[in-house]
Structure formats: C-alpha cells, structure tokens
Amino acid sequence: MTTGAAPVRQLDATGVGELRQVAEKILAEFHTSATSPELLARVAEFAAELSESTRHELRPVDTDAGLFVLRGLEVDDTEIGPTPSSWATAGDSAAVYDIVLLLLATVMGNPIAWEGQQDGRFVHNIVPAPGHENEQTGASSTVLLSPHTEDAFHPGRAHLLMLGCMRNHDHIATTAASIRNVRLSEADIALLTRPRLPILPDDAYTEAQSYDGGQPAGVPTLFHAKDGLTLRFDPAYTPLDDATPAHRAAYERLSAELARVSGAVSLSPGEVLVVDNDLVVHGRVPFQARYDGTDRWLKRASVRVPARRTRPLAEQDEHGYGQAAIEAHAA
Numbered sequence: 305m306t307t308g309a310a311p312v313r314q315l316d317a318t319g320v321g322e323l324r325q326v327a328e329k330i331l332a333e334f335h336t337s338a339t340s341p342e343l344l345a346r347v348a349e350f351a352a353e354l355s356e357s358t359r360h361e362l363r364p365v366d367t368d369a370g371l372f373v374l375r376g377l378e379v380d381d382t383e384i385g386p387t388p389s390s391w392a393t394a395g396d397s398a399a400v401y402d403i404v405l406l407l408l409a410t411v412m413g414n415p416i417a418w419e420g421q422q423d424g425r426f427v428h429n430i431v432p433a434p435g436h437e438n439e440q441t442g443a444s445s446t447v448l449l450s451p452h453t454e455d456a457f458h459p460g461r462a463h464l465l466m467l468g469c470m471r472n473h474d475h476i477a478t479t480a481a482s483i484r485n486v487r488l489s490e491a492d493i494a495l496l497t498r499p500r501l502p503i504l505p506d507d508a509y510t511e512a513q514s515y516d517g518g519q520p521a522g523v524p525t526l527f528h529a530k531d532g533l534t535l536r537f538d539p540a541y542t543p544l545d546d547a548t549p550a551h552r553a554a555y556e557r558l559s560a561e562l563a564r565v566s567g568a569v570s571l572s573p574g575e576v577l578v579v580d581n582d583l584v585v586h587g588r589v590p591f592q593a594r595y596d597g598t599d600r601w602l603k604r605a606s607v608r609v610p611a612r613r614t615r616p617l618a619e620q621d622e623h624g625y626g627q628a629a630i631e632a633h634a635a
C-alpha cells in the first residue's frame with residue numbers, strides 16, 4: 305500500500321469564502337441541514353452561481369487514480385463541537401459542512417439519499433459507534449473496512465463518493481484502489497465480466513436485507529466502458545462460495561491486485577476526498593475508537609452523474625432489494 309499519491313486540487317480564497325458564505329446563508333434561512341424540497345432548491349440556486357474557479361476544481365475525476373483530494377476548506381476544531389457518538393445522534397452537528405458538501409455535490413452532479421439509511425439524509429456522518437466496532441460499515445473501527453464499491457448492491461448507487469473530513473486526530477487512513485491500475489489476464493477479465501454472482505445489501509440497510517424478491521440476480525464484477533474497465537465489487541456481501549472454482553480464483557486474483565495497487569489517504573480537517581465509485585474501491589484501516597468526543601469524523605455525500613455510461617444497461621432491470629435512491633434535484 306502506498307501513501308500520499310492522491311492528486312490534489314486546491315480551492316482558492318474566493319472559492320472557500322463563497323462556499324462558507326452561501327452555506328451560512330442557507331443555514332440561517334432553514335435552521336437545519338435536514339433536507340426539504342425548499343432547502344434543496346436553494347442549494348441548486350446557489351450552486352449554479354459559484355465561481356468559475358470553484359467549478360473548475362470540481363470537474364470530473366480525470367486520472368487513472370480515479371480520485372482527488374479537494375483542499376482549502378477551513379474547519380475550526382472547537383466550533384464544530386464534539387464528534388457525535390453515532391450517526392443517529394449527530395442531528396445538525398457541524399450542519400454548515402453538510403450544506404457545503406451538498407453545494408459541492410450539486411456542482412459535480414445530483415446528490416442522492418436513501419430512505420433506509422441515516423434517516424434519509426443527503427449528507428451522512430461517518431463516526432465510530434459503540435457496539436459496531438466489527439461491522440463492515442462506516443460505523444466500525446477495530447476491523448479493516450474491506451475495499452468496496454459504495455452501495456454496490458444497488459443499480460442507483462453513486463457515481464461519485466465525497467468524504468469531507470471534520471476531525472482526524474489519529475490520521476486514520478481511507479484506502480483506495482483503482483481498477484485502472486490493476487493487471488489481470490484477459491481470461492480473468494472475461495470471467496469477471498459475466499453476471500454470475502449477486503451482491504447483497506450491506507449492514508447499513510437492514511430493511512433491504514429482509515427483502516423477499518426471490519433469487520437475487522447475478523451481476524458482473526467488471527464492465528468494459530468506453531474509456532476502460534469499471535468495477536462493482538463488494539466481497540464482504542458477495543456469496544463467493546456459490547461460484548465455480550475458476551470464477552472464485554479470478555475474483556481472488558482481482559482482490560489481490562486491488563490490494564497491491566491500494567493507496568492510503570489520511571484526510572485532514574477541511575479536505576474532501578472525491579472518489580469515482582465506478583473506478584475505485586475504498587475502505588478504511590482498522591483503528592481504536594476514543595469514544596470521548598474527539599473521534600475521527602467524516603461527512604459523506606453520494607452523487608449521481610446524469611447520462612454517465614460506465615455501467616451495463618442490464619442494471620436497469622434490477623430490483624435493488626426494494627430500496628430507492630432519492631435524487632436531490634429533478635433531472
């Protein structure tokens with residue numbers, strides 16, 4: 305695993321100032337970052353007026369690394385208050401950054417929320433939570449959060465994932481590995497582009513896990529998009545025991561390659577990691593939670609990019625385990 309190789313994009317002083325100012329204005333009007341159609345309309349209105357230089361820094365991911373770190377936002381460690389003890393108690397903690405993230409997400413595409421996750425909020429709080437240490441979700445800590453595509457089980461999943469750092473005293477790294485850096489044989493690629501294995505809903509979606517829609521359909525792990533391979537990968541929720549030995553071996557070689565090319569990004573307060581969810585799988589290293597109000601704290605937004613052609617058309621027929629992604633802005 306390598307460190308520090310992520311491409312960096314720097315917001316200028318104008319960009320930082322306007323984002324902060326606009327977010328505070330929206331918060332003053334609505335007194336919460338919980339989204340209503342009115343708040344989302346205001347976000348869209350202001351996002352459209354952000355400066356050309358801010359928009360330029362928010363252009364699509366444009367390297368094989370499949371990600372970038374946006375720098376410049378300021379986060380005052382005292383002002384944001386203590387790290388919430390779980391997403392469920394986070395409420396409007398550091399709400400101004402929920403709005404900043406929504407503005408950034410709206411420039412990059414269309415933010416999405418899930419009814420079944422974090423009360424349908426568009427910006428999630430990622431904090432370690434007591435009792436969840438060993439899960440494969442963002443609330444875990446002592447285990448390695450294995451590399452995964454975000455919301456891999458669902459055809460409405462994000463094209464882009466944004467992780468904004470509020471606090472990270474122990475420099476705990478997010479991991480990221482791009483399919484564009486992987487070396488695989490043609491035979492392995494051919495096997496993994498076949499729709500053989502389903503991806504089941506993860507532990508953040510308890511309702512979807514009890515969905516009874518019959519046998520879940522197999523989906524391809526790899527896909528040949530116009531500009532190269534894309535992937536849909538979540539081994540923790542893929543029933544690999546059902547695969548043929550040859551298929552399983554190819555999947556394991558892909559896992560090993562992703563581990564080989566994986567990088568670590570330790571975010572500092574104010575930095576926003578933007579990950580292309582079709583090119584890159586992300587995870588997190590294990591750590592010891594503090595549970596004293598000073599824990600690592602990220603804010604997460606998921607974004608769809610209209611008319612992107614990075615996935616098989618057959619995804620349109622998937623049931624998505626009864627879950628629906630709610631888009632912030634009308635198409």
Ligand SMILES: O=C(O)CCC(=O)C(=O)O
Pocket residue numbers: 430441442449454467477478479586587588602604
């Ligand atoms: O904690 C992290 O760095 C990443 C967690 C994660 O997988 C996510 O928020 O989707």
Ligand SMILES: [Fe+2]
Pocket residue numbers: 452453454586
């Ligand atoms: Fe994730």
